[in-house]
Amino acid sequence: MNLKLLGWMSAALLSVATYVAAPGAFAEEAKQAETWNLSPEEQDLVNVTNGDVLGDRGKDGVWEFHLYTTDGYIEMTNGELVWVFGYTHAKGSFKNVGEVTTKEQVEQLLEPVKVPSDPIHLFVGEKVRITLHNTGMHCAAEHSGINHVAHTIHFHGLDLTPAVDGVPSLPVDPVLEHTAFTYELLPQYEGSFMGHCHVDSFNHILAGMYFPIIIHQDRSKTAYGYKYDRDYTLFLSELSSTANEQLQESGVVHGLQDWKADYYLINGRTFTDNLYHPRSVINDPRSRIIAYEDETVLLRLMAIGADHVFALHPHGYHMEVVALDGRKLKSTYEKDTICIASGERIDVLVKIPHFASQRKCLSCNLGAGITIMHDHNLRGMVSTGKYPMGALTIFDVRSKSKAAQPDAPLKGGKSYNPLEH
Numbered sequence: 001m002n003l004k005l006l007g008w009m010s011a012a013l014l015s016v017a018t019y020v021a022a023p024g025a026f027a028e029e030a031k032q033a034e035t036w037n038l039s040p041e042e043q044d045l046v047n048v049t050n051g052d053v054l055g056d057r058g059k060d061g062v063w064e065f066h067l068y069t070t071d072g073y074i075e076m077t078n079g080e081l082v083w084v085f086g087y088t089h090a091k092g093s094f095k096n097v098g099e100v101t102t103k104e105q106v107e108q109l110l111e112p113v114k115v116p117s118d119p120i121h122l123f124v125g126e127k128v129r130i131t132l133h134n135t136g137m138h139c140a141a142e143h144s145g146i147n148h149v150a151h152t153i154h155f156h157g158l159d160l161t162p163a164v165d166g167v168p169s170l171p172v173d174p175v176l177e178h179t180a181f182t183y184e185l186l187p188q189y190e191g192s193f194m195g196h197c198h199v200d201s202f203n204h205i206l207a208g209m210y211f212p213i214i215i216h217q218d219r220s221k222t223a224y225g226y227k228y229d230r231d232y233t234l235f236l237s238e239l240s241s242t243a244n245e246q247l248q249e250s251g252v253v254h255g256l257q258d259w260k261a262d263y264y265l266i267n268g269r270t271f272t273d274n275l276y277h278p279r280s281v282i283n284d285p286r287s288r289i290i291a292y293e294d295e296t297v298l299l300r301l302m303a304i305g306a307d308h309v310f311a312l313h314p315h316g317y318h319m320e321v322v323a324l325d326g327r328k329l330k331s332t333y334e335k336d337t338i339c340i341a342s343g344e345r346i347d348v349l350v351k352i353p354h355f356a357s358q359r360k361c362l363s364c365n366l367g368a369g370i371t372i373m374h375d376h377n378l379r380g381m382v383s384t385g386k387y388p389m390g391a392l393t394i395f396d397v398r399s400k401s402k403a404a405q406p407d408a409p410l411k412g413g414k415s416y417n418p419l420e421h
C-alpha cells in the first residue's frame with residue numbers, strides 16, 4: 001500500500017477515534033491496529049514519524065513537499081469559529097496538485113487549514129525540496145487589505161544560506177498570490193525546529209502561519225542519541241480572535257501595541273472543563289500523552305507568540321532536558337517546570353516509572369493513571385476570560401499488564417497512616 005495513502009488513512013482513523021470515542025479509547029489503539037503490509041523501510045518511517053504523513057521521494061531521490069497557503073476557520077472548545085490563515089497541503093499527502101487559485105479548488109484539493117499546520121519530517125544528509133504555493137485568501141472580506149498578500153517560509157533554527165531564509169527580498173522575493181517558490185535544503189543537524197512565515201511577521205505568524213519541523217538522524221526512535229518509546233510534539237501558541245477578525249475584515253489590526261491573546265493553545269487547541277469535548281487538547285491524539293509504565297517519552301516542546309512565556313509543569317514527573325533549540329546538551333538536567341518563550345524548542349525525556357512497584361498510592365492502592373501538565377503562568381490557563389481553558393494536557397499512563405499486585409508490606413510491618421506524614 002502506498003505510504004501516503006496509508007498516512008492519510010491513519011489520519012482519518014485518528015480523527016474518527018477522536019470524534020467518536022470517549023477519553024480512554026484513543027488513537028494509540030488506532031495506531032497500533034495499523035498492521036498494514038508495509039515494506040520494512042516504510043514501517044520504520046511510520047514508526048519514526050509517529051504516523052505523520054511523509055513527503056514524496058522525487059525521481060532523483062530528493063524529498064519533496066508542497067505546502068499551500070490558505071485561510072479558513074478553526075473551531076475552539078467554546079464553539080467559536082476563529083478565522084485563521086496558514087499552511088496546508090494536498091488531501092492526505094504533500095503532493096503537488098498544481099496551482100490552486102479558487103475557493104472551490106481549495107476545498108476540493110487541500111486539507112482544511114490547521115494551526116499549527118502538520119509537521120514536516122526530514123532526515124540529516126537527505127536533500128529536500130519544499131515548494132510554497134500561495135493560493136490567496138478565500139474567506140476574507142472582499143476589500144480587506146489581507147487579500148493578495150505574499151508569504152514565505154522561514155526555516156527557524158536551520159543553518160541555511162540566506163537565499164532560503166524566507167525573509168522577503170533578502171535576496172529572494174516573497175511568494176506572491178498564485179505563484180510558487182521552491183526552497184532547497186540539506187539538513188545538517190537532527191533536532192526540533194519550526195517553520196513560519198516572515199512576511200509582516202507579527203500578523204502572519206500570529207494569524208496561524210507556523211508548523212513543526214522535525215529532523216531525524218536516522219530511521220530509529222532515537223533523538224540526540226537517546227532512545228525513546230513514544231514521542232509527542234507540543235506546539236504552544238497564542239491566538240487573538242479579535243485581531244484575526246480585524247485582519248479578515250480590513251487587513252489592519254487596530255492598536256497593535258495592545259494585541260492580546262484570547263486563546264492559549266497546545267497544538268492549536270485549548271483544554272476545557274468538558275472532558276469529552278472533541279476539540280479539547282486532551283482528546284487530540286497528537287497532544288494527549290499516552291504511555292505505558294517503564295517507557296521513555298520524548299516531548300518536543302515548541303512555542304510561538306507575541307509575548308507570553310509558557311511555564312509548562314507536569315504533575316508527578318520531572319523532565320530531563322536533553323536539547324535546547326535543536327542542539328544536544330553536553331549534560332542534561334532535570335526540571336519540573338520549563339519556561340519556553342516564542343521561537344524556543346526544548347526537547348525533554350520523561351521516564352515513566354513502574355507504578356505498581358515504585359509509586360503506588362499506599363492508601364488507595366492505585367498506581368498508573370492520569371496526571372495533568374499545564375501552563376503554570378496561569379494567564380495561559382484563561383481563554384476568552386474563562387478558566388480552566390488554555391494550555392493543559394494530560395499524561396495518560398497505563399499498565400502494560402494489570403499490575404494489581406498485593407500490597408508490599410511496609411518496612412517494619414507498619415501500615416501507612418497519612419496523618420503521620
Ligand SMILES: [Cu+2]
Pocket residue numbers: 150151152197198199204209
Ligand atoms: Cu505570510
